[in-house]
Amino acid sequence: MSGRWWGVAVLLLAGCKRDAEQSAAIVTGGDPALGKAAISRYGCGSCHTIPGVPGATATVGPPLQALGQRTFLAGRLPNSPENLMQWVRHPQELEQGTAMPNLDVTEEDARHIAAYLYTLR
Numbered sequence: 817m818s819g820r821w822w823g824v825a826v827l828l829l830a831g832c833k834r835d836a837e838q839s840a841a842i843v844t845g846g847d848p849a850l851g852k853a854a855i856s857r858y859g860c861g862s863c864h865t866i867p868g869v870p871g872a873t874a875t876v877g878p879p880l881q882a883l884g885q886r887t888f889l890a891g892r893l894p895n896s897p898e899n900l901m902q903w904v905r906h907p908q909e910l911e912q913g914t915a916m917p918n919l920d921v922t923e924e925d926a927r928h929i930a931a932y933l934y935t936l937r
């Protein structure tokens with residue numbers, strides 16, 4: 817194999833993180849960078865461990881690592897962009913009595929938050 821192929825392999829590897837961000841943005845219509853900032857603002861890290869979010873190391877709720885690979889959200893909702901945004905905005909309506917409170921997340925912020933969470937694989 818020629819040296820050229822190694823260059824291609826390195827480029828592909830370097831592109832992986834970028835790909836995750838792009839496909840997360842495409843399926844949600846949100847911006848992962850804005851989502852990360854919103855996660856800090858809403859204080860999600862006071863209950864969840866969330867990779868890449870400074871200070872988000874709590875263990876009250878489930879860790880959100882690899883969220884993009886989950887089959888179900890909160891043990892019951894099929895993991896889709898629409899359900900994830902709904903859950904982030906209205907957990908109490910979707911699962912009465914869950915320990916996750918409604919945090920008055922706006923529709924726009926939920927979109928960005930979902931974009932960030934789907935970069936976690």
Ligand code: HEC
Pocket residue numbers: 855858859860861862863864876877878879880883886888889890891903904911914915916917919921929933
């Ligand atoms: C007061 C603690 C608390 C806060 C604050 C909180 N959550 Fe949660 N969250 C939970 C708990 C507890 C669950 C598990 C709910 C269940 O399975 O019934 C959960 C579940 C989730 C899930 C589903 C995870 C899975 O493994 O299925 C997501 C996604 C999520 N939270 C995102 C967020 C986001 C985004 C924020 C900030 C806007 C947030 N949470 C704020 C407690 C919290």
